[in-house]
Amino acid sequence: MKFLFAALLLLASQLSFASDSFMQDEHYQLLATPPSPNAQVVEYFSYYCPFCYNFEPIVAELKKALPAGTPLHKVPVAFLGGNMAATVQRAHATAGLLNIEDAFTAALFNQIHQQRKPPQNRSDITKLFASIGVEQVQLDAHFDSLPVNSLVTEYDDAVAAANIRSVPSFVVNNKYLVNISAVSSQQQFNALVNYLLSLPAEAETK
Known part of the structure; x- marks a missing residue:
């Protein structure tokens, strides 16, 4: 029992040290945006970005490490993808x-x-949806709808508000921009995001 207690104390001290080691302007930046009403993580990304594609397994592991009920939203940016970005x-x-x-x-x-076959037009997008079971009539009923228009506007507004200039970028609670170049492992990435989720809406600078 003594050994178990000692091990738990050691683990607790290591976790505390891990949190204390995350520094503003080194591991994350404090944004001037209002905090989100609920805990969330947002990944700004582009389907055309190879780094975003390679980051998919890392994002999948991050999702598993988030507190129960904390969503991870993906927001596609419009500054990559040329004339297909908006589509x-x-x-x-x-x-x-x-x-x-x-x-x-x-x-x-x-x-x-x-496959190295990026979509070239709306028809290619329709074929892609068909490959995952969505018929054209169903797609057409939604693609140019008001809810989709609103979501796209929200995407662009969020990108502008957070001043996102590169992808992938991760923002926690609409207040903290993760510096992924300062992260060296999946474990550290998970720990940093969860640390930022634990911070108050208006954090004091360190």
Whole structure:
């Protein structure tokens, strides 16, 4: 029992040290945006970004490490993807409304980075949706709808408010921008995000 207690104390001290070692302006930046009403993590990304594609397994592990009930939202940016960027944003929003975002994300990343066949037009997007079970009539009913328009506007507004200039970028509670270049492992990444989730809405600078 003594050994178990000592081990627990050691673990607690290590976890405390890990949290204390995260420093503002080194591991994260404090944004001038209002905090989100509820805990959340947002990944700003582009389907055309190879780093974002390679980050997918890391994001999957991060999701598992988040506190129960804490969502991780994916927000596609419009500054990558050329003339297809806006269409892909709209497609992502549509997939979310149809509750098939995960399937759509996997399919589009695969088509762009594995098959090397990025979509060139709306028809290609329609074919992609068909490959994951969405018929054209269902897609057309949502693609240009008001809810999708609103989501795309929210994407662009959020990117502008957080001054996102590179992807992938992760923002916690709409207040803390993670510096992923300062992270050296999955464990450290998970710990940093969870540390930021624990901070007050208006953190004091360190």
